[in-house]
Amino acid sequence: NQLFSCEGEVIGQVNGLTVVSYGDASFGLPSRISVTAHYGSGEITDIERDVELGGAIHSKGVLILTSYLKARFGAEHPLRFAANIAFEQSYSGVDGDSASLGELCGLLSAIGKLPVTQSLGITGSVNQFGEVQPIGGVNEKIEGFFAACQLKGLTGHQGVIIPVQNIRHLMLREDVLAAIRAGRFRIHAVSRVEEAIELLLGRPAGVMDAEGSYPEGSVFAAVAERFAVWHDAEKDDDEDEDKPAAAVVPVPVAVAASGESRATAVRRRHRGVNKH
Amino acid sequence: NQLFSCEGEVIGQVNGLTVVSYGDASFGLPSRISVTAHYGSGEITDIERDVELGGAIHSKGVLILTSYLKARFGAEHPLRFAANIAFEQSYSGVDGDSASLGELCGLLSAIGKLPVTQSLGITGSVNQFGEVQPIGGVNEKIEGFFAACQLKGLTGHQGVIIPVQNIRHLMLREDVLAAIRAGRFRIHAVSRVEEAIELLLGRPAGVMDAEGSYPEGSVFAAVAERFAVWHDAEKDDDEDEDKPAAAVVPVPVAVAASGESRATAVRRRHRGVNKH
Amino acid sequence: NQLFSCEGEVIGQVNGLTVVSYGDASFGLPSRISVTAHYGSGEITDIERDVELGGAIHSKGVLILTSYLKARFGAEHPLRFAANIAFEQSYSGVDGDSASLGELCGLLSAIGKLPVTQSLGITGSVNQFGEVQPIGGVNEKIEGFFAACQLKGLTGHQGVIIPVQNIRHLMLREDVLAAIRAGRFRIHAVSRVEEAIELLLGRPAGVMDAEGSYPEGSVFAAVAERFAVWHDAEKDDDEDEDKPAAAVVPVPVAVAASGESRATAVRRRHRGVNKH
Amino acid sequence: NQLFSCEGEVIGQVNGLTVVSYGDASFGLPSRISVTAHYGSGEITDIERDVELGGAIHSKGVLILTSYLKARFGAEHPLRFAANIAFEQSYSGVDGDSASLGELCGLLSAIGKLPVTQSLGITGSVNQFGEVQPIGGVNEKIEGFFAACQLKGLTGHQGVIIPVQNIRHLMLREDVLAAIRAGRFRIHAVSRVEEAIELLLGRPAGVMDAEGSYPEGSVFAAVAERFAVWHDAEKDDDEDEDKPAAAVVPVPVAVAASGESRATAVRRRHRGVNKH
Amino acid sequence: NQLFSCEGEVIGQVNGLTVVSYGDASFGLPSRISVTAHYGSGEITDIERDVELGGAIHSKGVLILTSYLKARFGAEHPLRFAANIAFEQSYSGVDGDSASLGELCGLLSAIGKLPVTQSLGITGSVNQFGEVQPIGGVNEKIEGFFAACQLKGLTGHQGVIIPVQNIRHLMLREDVLAAIRAGRFRIHAVSRVEEAIELLLGRPAGVMDAEGSYPEGSVFAAVAERFAVWHDAEKDDDEDEDKPAAAVVPVPVAVAASGESRATAVRRRHRGVNKH
Amino acid sequence: NQLFSCEGEVIGQVNGLTVVSYGDASFGLPSRISVTAHYGSGEITDIERDVELGGAIHSKGVLILTSYLKARFGAEHPLRFAANIAFEQSYSGVDGDSASLGELCGLLSAIGKLPVTQSLGITGSVNQFGEVQPIGGVNEKIEGFFAACQLKGLTGHQGVIIPVQNIRHLMLREDVLAAIRAGRFRIHAVSRVEEAIELLLGRPAGVMDAEGSYPEGSVFAAVAERFAVWHDAEKDDDEDEDKPAAAVVPVPVAVAASGESRATAVRRRHRGVNKH
Numbered sequence A, B, C, D, E, F: 001n002q003l004f005s006c007e008g009e010v011i012g013q014v015n016g017l018t019v020v021s022y023g024d025a026s027f028g029l030p031s032r033i034s035v036t037a038h039y040g041s042g043e044i045t046d047i048e049r050d051v052e053l054g055g056a057i058h059s060k061g062v063l064i065l066t067s068y069l070k071a072r073f074g075a076e077h078p079l080r081f082a083a084n085i086a087f088e089q090s091y092s093g094v095d096g097d098s099a100s101l102g103e104l105c106g107l108l109s110a111i112g113k114l115p116v117t118q119s120l121g122i123t124g125s126v127n128q129f130g131e132v133q134p135i136g137g138v139n140e141k142i143e144g145f146f147a148a149c150q151l152k153g154l155t156g157h158q159g160v161i162i163p164v165q166n167i168r169h170l171m172l173r174e175d176v177l178a179a180i181r182a183g184r185f186r187i188h189a190v191s192r193v194e195e196a197i198e199l200l201l202g203r204p205a206g207v208m209d210a211e212g213s214y215p216e217g218s219v220f221a222a223v224a225e226r227f228a229v230w231h232d233a234e235k236d237d238d239e240d241e242d243k244p245a246a247a248v249v250p251v252p253v254a255v256a257a258s259g260e261s262r263a264t265a266v267r268r269r270h271r272g273v274n275k276h
């Protein structure tokens, strides 16, 4: 009954990996993580925690990825955004921090409006500095995602992202190994969030230059640009209040003289700043 | 003793479907969902949760539909509204997220001031992106709504909205099947909230165009227009504070020169923006 | 030991009806509901809930009547008021939503400064749209209020307000029936809050006209006028801050030139707006 | 070990009356209620409740007297004050609302800076409109206060304030009756808070005139004046922010030209307003 | 293992006295109370309470001393400070209000930046008006502090501050009595906080004069001055916002022309006000 | 599976020391403490406490180090920052305050952007004034860190920081003693946080001079400078609001005329202030 997709790409949607136990048996299942972002005052709603379906370790993971995001993008000024993280169709509680790497990627996708590939599943925990930490049940999780892909049809682009520390725990079923050997399924071991970002979002995370900007086309540049738009939206909103004649609706309005919409101008200006 | 209506249309009022169990037997009953909306600072009060009559899964459903609404209409600026969602005459607690699709439609109805048909019952869960997710007890729910309509008299316009994934669970009683075959009762299977909106509110949800506007006459255009009025109300309120001579009461005041009320001007302006 | 009055009229004070059970026996007792209103930021304090003497259903009833009030009077702007609802001399907890109709009438009385007749007892639940919903124990409640009036002396003006849906549950004691037949006691069955308002406050609730105003002399006009005074008070308060020379105390000050107090001018202006 | 005084007068300090039970025996004891008031944003701290030493009924009593105060003095504008109510040297919890009448008098004393006579003990509950409600244990309470006064020495000015409804419960010990008959101890039965105020604070509570002012020298005039000073203090504070040259410390500064301190001018102005 | 000092003086640090029980035996131990103060919005953090190591009576004591402080120094305007009160190296919970007198002295020390002598231990409870209330275990507490001083070496300046009401409970060990008789240890019995302040801080508390100022050199003058600096800091901060050219860092900047730092000027001005 | 490093240096990352018990055996293990800092309104998130994995004593330790930080750097003005403290890969709860000294050093590192050496482990509690307090399990902690370093390879620069009061508890294993005697491992006993800061951050903490500044190059100077940048960021943000033409993104923008970026100018100005 679970909505599941292992093809195409979706903004804010990530294929997480979980382990389910029935008596002695335990097996892996994909679990859809979804993230939305919008204007706000800096709060990230961990929906599982909010309704008391998330355990302490899961909540800790979300606090840690929140710290990572704010320390990277809000080091010197407030962030005017809000985000919501949910485990879709999860009705019986989640725990552990093994989803935090995927949740962070989904969050950056939702903020930067950059789609996430659905071909890859991801498991891993992340610390406040973006380092990936090992998780449990790596084999069951890989086999579970492989099985789910098989049901939908292997495309040759599918695979999983795991923490580099978990390589030594790999003991996969023969059919999964065969698919890997045949190049029809892949395992990506990562040691930092930037590597996971590049795999899931299909473009480099981006390294900050000496002026504090990120390279054009990078994920972090898109995220920084969205934060700048929100910051500007707050300013516009205040201007509207002070200047009753200005347009109230915060959607782009064509500026006759320049032949360029205001939103485009805003974007170009920030892009310019990022290019420095 | 339950207030119930399966004719006409009402703003903010939706026929939800629930399953009740007595010993071995379980049967469906319609349950009225009501939603009001007014000026506020963005809070949606889930009344069942507030008084601890709502379970965790129900609360999660309301948080998710809230995310959907804010990500769609408040992506780049604050939303100055408040809304209240209640299960009327429900005295013993609700759980599950099968009402979230109907609650979201009721919320859009209350905000956009567009009436909901009472001829249709609705069940389904919705995710943060507006996709419909399957629910349980689909047969009991359909049979329960059918029975309630029969008591009031079948009009030929009645039916239910269900998630498309639940079609394969359909095993209805013969009398319901007969009514369906005779065209006196209908089952609508939907895969996105936009389809449910169109069925319940009688007009297209509306697809955002390149300028970020919705087509005139669409549900989303009416909702966006109400948010613009609220945004404007905040501005007016601040203007009043700064200009003591201005009228304090936020009801329309005729503007002599233009022969057009200020409220009409506001509405026309936003509509113009939406037409872009 | 209970303060009780079934004559005269009092602002913000309503005769609610409750049922008390001792072993097998259960009988009705009047219960005084009191409401005060003052300047604030929109909060309605349900005193029973605040001190954990109110059950979930009672709390739900107060949230629902709050929604009704805010959706009607605060649809497009903030309401600068606060109100407090209490069950007087109630020391052991209340539950059920059968007082919500009376509480809403008391709230409108306190806001609009219009007295409530003490000759009538009231029971009934109200939904977010002002529709009256049925309640339990209708016979015990009526008989209890009748008995309490008898002790004080029947005046011929006394009676009760009940939900229209409860008419079919009526099975009253012979002495009550006799008093009703003799025209010395009355039962008023209502289906909307506006009918209860008119009975308790002695003037029409008022229907909103096309300009959004209520008829002069109606309850809703008085309530809207009080909200306008509060809104204006906020404005005055800000003006004081900006203009140090202005009077600080928010009591009326005679305006020499016009021969009319400022408060009167304010009232006249709003009344004018309501007349549109 | 209890601090106790039944002579003289103290601002914000009231002799409450409590009943203590040991096995079958129960006897009355005076209990000192203390109240302080200062600049703030409208909060009244019920210290017993804050530290979870106060029961629900006691908390309800404090909420109700808060409503009374705000509805009377803050009907149309915010009140910039804070107050703290404590049962001194009470270490094991209080409940019941029989102190609320005394607490309200202590609160008015602290706000208006008018001393409370320590010669009188007080017991009684008050509703949102200032009406006094009956309490339990009236005989034990009176006898307990009488005994405490006897220990300190009867002055002839001592006595108790009780609710008028409790007169019919009076069954006092012979020695108390003898003292009453000899005019060495007095019982004052009151039906409204205004009567208790006059007894405890030694001046009339004050009746509001048509302009909304209270008679000079009345308790309510002093209270209204203090609220006006606080309101003015907020204004001055904002002025200071805007005019860096102005004095920052909110203590009176002599104004050379007029030969009158600024505080005096403020007081005179408000008194003027109250005289209207 | 406890840090303990009974010589010298430290700002914000007070030697409290506690009683510990092991089976039948109970003995006194000094317990270090530490207080810090800084810019804030009026909150006093009772660290024991915050982490649920403080009992209800202890919390009540801190609320009461907070009321005392705010009523004395914040009667007519907001206090822009924050303070933190902790029992150092206390790991198993504290209760009782016998530390509140010492905590209040530590608080005034931290705010006024005046050191507390470490030669004296203190026990006593304080009410909202600054009156000292009796406590339990006075003998064990005195003997415990005496023993701790003996270990460090009696200096002849050591002693304890106790409530005057506890004098009648004194039954000290012979060695303590001998030290007292020999003038090598002292017991100070106090009835008001001002007496404890003078003993611990080594200067008079200060009596408010008719203009609302305290005598130069008094503790209350230093405290009032610090509140004035904080109030001024808020003003400066707002000025900075409004005047972009002004210095941002709130540390003193030399003013060339006058040959006097701005901070000195500020201090002089307030001192002037206090001298009135 | 624990990430662990005992070489190099990292901003905001500290090697804490913990003791783990299995049955009768207990041994020490390093535990990574991580801290991030960013713009905010003064809150320090103790992540362990937030998710209820931290005990009361640990929470108390974090409150106390927070007091230390605010009293030192925010004595006279608000601090516009936020910080987050986590025990990485800690999944089963922490308690005790023996990490507070290391947490405070990590916090200062994150704020001042100065790296912490990973060669040293640290254990110790700190009070509100920066004094170090003794802890338990000192031998197990030292031996545990020694063993972890051995596994990674002793570099000769490794060692531990412990409270000076714990020297007398030292009873180390022979191999550790041998390494210490051979100069391949070191034990640093400290009595104040400033000593730990200098050891971990490799530069003096800094002593405040008469003008309230810290010596250039000191840790406290770097921390004060960061607070000044945040304070300035708030000001810039407000300026943007008031001057729509100004740049919104708070990253450095080259100022053509002066040949110096604005950020550099800001930094130079504050540095100048610190030099006074």
Ligand SMILES: [Ca+2]
Pocket (backbone or CB within 6 Å): A237, A238, A241, B234
């Ligand atoms: Ca705005």
Ligand SMILES: [Ca+2]
Pocket (backbone or CB within 6 Å): A238, A241
């Ligand atoms: Ca603004």
Ligand SMILES: [Ca+2]
Pocket (backbone or CB within 6 Å): B234, B237, B238, B241
């Ligand atoms: Ca406004």
Ligand SMILES: [Ca+2]
Pocket (backbone or CB within 6 Å): B238, B241, B242, C238
């Ligand atoms: Ca304004």
Ligand SMILES: [Ca+2]
Pocket (backbone or CB within 6 Å): C237, C238, C241, D234, D235
């Ligand atoms: Ca104001």
Ligand SMILES: [Ca+2]
Pocket (backbone or CB within 6 Å): C234, C235, C237, C238
């Ligand atoms: Ca205002």
Ligand SMILES: [Ca+2]
Pocket (backbone or CB within 6 Å): D237, D238, D241, E234
């Ligand atoms: Ca101010």
Ligand SMILES: [Ca+2]
Pocket (backbone or CB within 6 Å): D238, D241
């Ligand atoms: Ca201001």
Ligand SMILES: [Ca+2]
Pocket (backbone or CB within 6 Å): E237, E238, E241, F234
């Ligand atoms: Ca500022």
Ligand SMILES: [Ca+2]
Pocket (backbone or CB within 6 Å): E238, E241
């Ligand atoms: Ca400002």
Ligand SMILES: [Ca+2]
Pocket (backbone or CB within 6 Å): A234, A235, F237, F238, F241
């Ligand atoms: Ca801004």
Ligand SMILES: [Ca+2]
Pocket (backbone or CB within 6 Å): F234, F235, F237, F238
């Ligand atoms: Ca700002």
